[in-house]
């Protein structure tokens with residue numbers, strides 16, 4: 001197959017990828033992952049509430065567009081903005097055992 005060269009504006013450059021792990025400031029459980037998909041001047045501040053203790057992560061400031069992903073055993077329960085900071089609340093997945 002002879003595909004013509006087609007420029008695309010949806011290119012992810014791998015050198016731009018940057019992964020950020022957000023951990024709880026109190027119990028150091030891994031809470032959230034951010035994967036930068038584009039370098040932009042967009043700035044986001046976020047805090048992740050910890051479902052394992054009553055703590056939360058440090059304030060994280062990121063620049064660019066990020067793909068957000070909780071770890072496998074957690075789901076996003078709520079996301080809201082407070083004083084310009086995005087607060088992400090997580091909860092454990094219900095695995096059926098009490």
Ligand SMILES: [Zn+2]
Pocket residue numbers: 024025026027028029050051052053054055056
């Ligand atoms: Zn914690």
